[in-house]
Amino acid sequence: MAGGRTAGGSVSASLLETRGLCRNFGALAAARDINFRLEAGARHALIGPNGAGKTTFVNLLTGVIQPTSGTVLLKGRDITGVVQAERVKLGIARTFQINRLFRRLSVLENVYVAVAERVGAAPSMLRPAGKRRDVVEESMHLLEILKMTDDASRRVSELSYGRQRLVELAIALGLRPEVLLLDEPAAGVPSAESHIILDAIDGLPRHIGVLIIDHDMDVVFRFAERITVMVSGSVFASGSPGEIAADPDVRAVYLGGAGHA
Amino acid sequence: MTPPAPGVAVHPAALALARRHRLRAWEPIPWILALAFYFAFPKHLGFGTEVLVTILFAISLDLVLGYAGIVTLGHAAFFGVGAYTVGILAKHGIWNEPVTGLLLAALVAAVVGLGSGLVLLRTQGLTLLMLTLCTMALLEEAANLGHAYTGGFDGLDSLPIAPLLGVLEFNPLYPTTQYLYVLAVLFLCFVLVRTVVYSPFGQSLRGIRENMLRMHAVGAPVRARLVTCYTLSAAIAGIAGGIWAQANAYVNLGTLGLDRAATVLIILVLGGHGRLYGAFVGAAAYMAISHFLSKIYPTAWQLGLGLLLVVIALFARNGILGLGEAAWRAVGRRGAA
DSSP, rough: OOOOOOOOSSOOOOOOEEEEEEETTTTTTEEEEEEEETTTTTTEEOOTTTTSHHHHHHHHTTTTSSSSSSEEETTTTEEEEOHHHHHHHHHEEEEOOOOOOOOOBBBHHHHHHHHHHHOOOTOOOOOGGGGOOHHHHHHHHHHHHOOGGGTTTEEEEESSSHHHHHHHHHHHHHHOEEEEEEEEETTTOOOHHHHHHHHOOOOOOOSSSSEEEOOHHHHHHOOOSSEEEEEEEEEEEOHHHHHHOHHHHIIIIIIHHHHHO | OOOOOTGGGGGHHHHHHHTSSOTTTTHHHHHHHHHHHHHOOOHHHHHHHHHHHHHHHHHHHIIIIIIIIOOOOOHHHHHHHHHHHEEEEEEHHOOOOHHHHHHHHOOOOOOOHHHHHHHTTSSSSHHHHHHHHHHHHHHHHHHOHHHHHOOGGGGGGGGGOBBTTBOOOOSSSSOHHHHHHHHHHHHHHHHHHHHHTSHHHHHHHHHHOOOOOHHTTTTOOOHHHHHHHHHHHHHHHHHHHHHHHHHHOBBBBGGGGHHHHHHHHHHHHHHTSSSTTTTHHHHHHHHHHHHHHHHHHHTHHHHHHHHHHHHHHHOTTTTHHHHHHHHHHHHHHHOOO
């Protein structure tokens, strides 16, 4: 499970890989023949104009939707048919573009829920939640890493949006992922607060393979060591930030367009 | 596991979570009041028994509605199943020992809860609401048609319930045994629900209530949790119904009716859902208010109740206890300033 680093397949197996991944919604091909690799410890960005299929791709990776054809591999193992909850247990976690938090619970409880689920404490009915000191302490420890201990007892709904984005991240980290998908982590955060998120992403443990899906070129070029550009459901280009920035085709369809840069 | 940094465990938030299941100083108050009622109002123990049963029923609803966020308008289905289990077994001379009778009522209600929950809890919101209502209506109609077993529209009366523990008679005119029996059962069920609510399982139910999609994304088996909670709640509602049948020595279609389901929902909203003690406050307030209003306006007292509900829904979404909590916080803030 999370934390274990067994190489499940051949030596060359990527952490996460898709082969010929397609998904149609009626006549619309939201994902076309996507071949993609995320390496262990990667800092990878997925960019593309609105409607390029980025969110569909994330949903295919996390098992929210099933592909029309193609396969998803985690460390060489075919997980195409594995449901969302099981993929989480295999080490794939994500954050959401729009906060999906437990708004009326405290920050600590938000993280507790995730950690309790990961360590298998959650089905326990007859023991007080607080007696699982391991879960409480690990949740506090995560908040400490994200410099959020001051907010631990506050309700999430009382926090600023930027701090709430950190709770998004804390919940995902509570799952101890090997693959972390960050869907526009700084979206909606006022610029005065955005450094909180950027610093937190900077500080993510190096062994986690991170895929950032974003429009914000500041975020992308600050973190990404590799960039994949999606257009109309297909992989349009892939390469180092330097290559992508210099690619005239990419500039034409995206970076130079009436875009979001 | 990463060793936590020293000092983290003694952070106030961690301590609050570690200690929140502990008994608070005021928690014995409702039980002391309930016992005091027994001695102070020996002539009103029938009314008192009715209130205690209603509290028990409301607690079962709080578990699904207040903690898991399952919106149901058909919770009387389980109350009625429990009541009819006790009634049919006693009337047909199969089983009339009260304590084991309650366990049977719980079991049958749990089976119905599990079966219907597996189907219903695939849906949410309005669909779920309608389906819970339909389930209850189907059971009510079944009880109406199964005249040979259920007594149909007339129900079953003069149920021969055996003395409690073999010695304490249930006297319908002087219900001292019933009152203490219901109080004891209420206490045991309350302790169970309180334990579950403060457990990691209860925490995950709150998570489902607050954001079901995120619970899927943290790998929780959401449907299984909901069905488990629904089944447990059905069992407790079944106990409430069973003990109601035992205390009154009769069962009728009203135990399965929308009236009962709606009243318990009103009680929970009035008292404050998701708060454990909302059931106590709501049941006491509801019964006192209806008693008071029906004396002043015998013909149109429900109008007053309706207006009160509108006010609660508009200005006090968390019920009477929610108002109390807000006032307590305001006092605390002023004290701190």
